Every structure is written in structure tokens, then in C-alpha cells.
Amino acid sequence: MSDIEYLRSQLGVHPDFPKKGIVFLDIFPLLRDPVAFETLITHFLHHLTSVTLPKLRADSGNPKAKIDAFIGLDARGFLFGPVLASRLGAAFVAVRKVGKLPGKCFKAEYEKEYGTDVFEMQEDALPEGANVVVIDDLIATGGSAFAAHQLVEQAKAKVIQNLFVVDIEFLKGADKLPAPSYSIIKAD
Numbered sequence: 045m046s047d048i049e050y051l052r053s054q055l056g057v058h059p060d061f062p063k064k065g066i067v068f069l070d071i072f073p074l075l076r077d078p079v080a081f082e083t084l085i086t087h088f089l090h091h092l093t094s095v096t097l098p099k100l101r102a103d104s105g106n107p108k109a110k111i112d113a114f115i116g117l118d119a120r121g122f123l124f125g126p127v128l129a130s131r132l133g134a135a136f137v138a139v140r141k142v143g144k145l146p147g148k149c150f151k152a153e154y155e156k157e158y159g160t161d162v163f164e165m166q167e168d169a170l171p172e173g174a175n176v177v178v179i180d181d182l183i184a185t186g187g188s189a190f191a192a193h194q195l196v197e198q199a200k201a202k203v204i205q206n207l208f209v210v211d212i213e214f215l216k217g218a219d220k221l222p223a224p225s226y227s228i229i230k231a232d
């Protein structure tokens with residue numbers, strides 16, 4: 045079994061949660077296993093250093109261009125973003141559901157697979173022109189990640205990569221996103 049097949053086999057699968065008709069894919073079992081968690085981080089780092097950074101440097105003409113910040117989406121993006129940010133010497137910025145962040149915030153309303161919500165990000169969290177990676181546990185319709193993209197645009201920064209542990213591919217969420225997406229586990 046490949047390491048990706050192993051990770052796939054460890055996902056929790058919960059039909060009719062949190063609503064009838066939704067098959068909820070639970071990434072928490074992967075975090076109970078330290079080897080599985082480290083494998084996820086290794087796959088993300090490999091993609092960032094072998095694809096994202098070379099593309100950023102080629103596109104910008106700056107061989108020293110770097111990832112300035114990881115934007116983690118409330119709540120499960122917070123599990124992965126700070127680890128990647130720390131490993132690559134970048135900032136971690138939290139995008140939170142409305143009403144949780146103090147100070148002035150940018151806002152973006154969105155629709156996801158099982159409801160609507162509003163995301164916020166603190167207005168002083170990102171410098172203008174920052175190169176940003178969006179990270180979350182899962183992409184379904186892409187509504188959440190697209191809202192994060194809108195917040196980054198409001199800050200006049202740039203999303204250069206989206207990262208997900210799981211992509212529910214038939215919902216075609218990645219097609220909605222202006223920046224490239226990389227996901228470790230493809231689900232149906």
C-alpha cells in the first residue's frame with residue numbers, strides 16, 4: 045500500500061453528517077497517528093519546495109522570492125498552517141468565522157457544502173504584496189477557499205498556492221480558485 049493509500053484508509057467516513065445527504069470526511073484520525081501527520085507535512089513541504097517556490101521565482105524573476113505567509117482557515121486549517129509556516133520561516137495568519145477576531149477586519153461571505161458563513165481576517169495581518177499560501181483540511185465546493193482568496197485580495201496580497209489534505213473532486217471546488225491547488229488525498 046502506498047503512503048497515500050494508507051492516509052486515505054485512515055480518513056473517517058460519516059454518512060449523513062452534519063446533514064442528511066452529506067458524507068463527512070474526518071481528518072482527525074490522521075492526527076492520532078504521528079507518522080501519518082508527519083507524512084502529510086512531508087507531502088506539503090515537498091510540493092511547496094519543488095513546485096510552488098520554483099514557479100514563484102520563475103514568474104516573478106526574483107530567485108530569492110519566498111512564501112511570506114500561510115493563511116489557515118477556521119478551524120481545521122489551524123492544525124497544519126502553523127507547522128508549515130514554522131518549517132519555512134513564514135508567518136501564520138488565521139482566517140476566522142465572523143465575530144471571533146478583535147480589531148478591524150476584512151470580511152467575505154461564502155457558501156460551503158453544508159451552509160453559509162462569513163470569514164474575517166485582521167486588516168493588519170498581511171503586508172501589501174505578500175506571497176500567501178491558503179491551507180485547509182479539505183476542499184468540497186471551494187466556497188471557503190474562494191472567500192479566503194477574497195480576503196487576501198482585500199489586503200492587496202497574492203495567493204500563490206492552495207493546499208488541502210483532501211479534495212472531494214466531484215464537487216470541482218479547485219476549479220473555482222484563481223491560484224493552483226494541491227491536495228494529498230483525492231476523494232469521491
Ligand SMILES: O=P(O)(O)OC[C@H]1O[C@H](OP(=O)(O)OP(=O)(O)O)[C@H](O)[C@@H]1O
Nearest residue numbers: 118119120156157183184185186187188
Ligand atoms: O469547500 P467548502 O464547500 O467551502 O467546504 C470546506 C470547508 O468546510 C469545512 O469547514 P467547516 O466550515 O465545517 O468548519 P470547521 O473547520 O470549523 O469544522 C472544511 O474544514 C473546510 O473549511
Ligand SMILES: Nc1ncnc2[nH]cnc12
Nearest residue numbers: 067068069070157182184
Ligand atoms: N464532506 C465534507 N467532509 C468534511 N468536511 C467538509 N466540509 C465541507 N464538506 C465536507
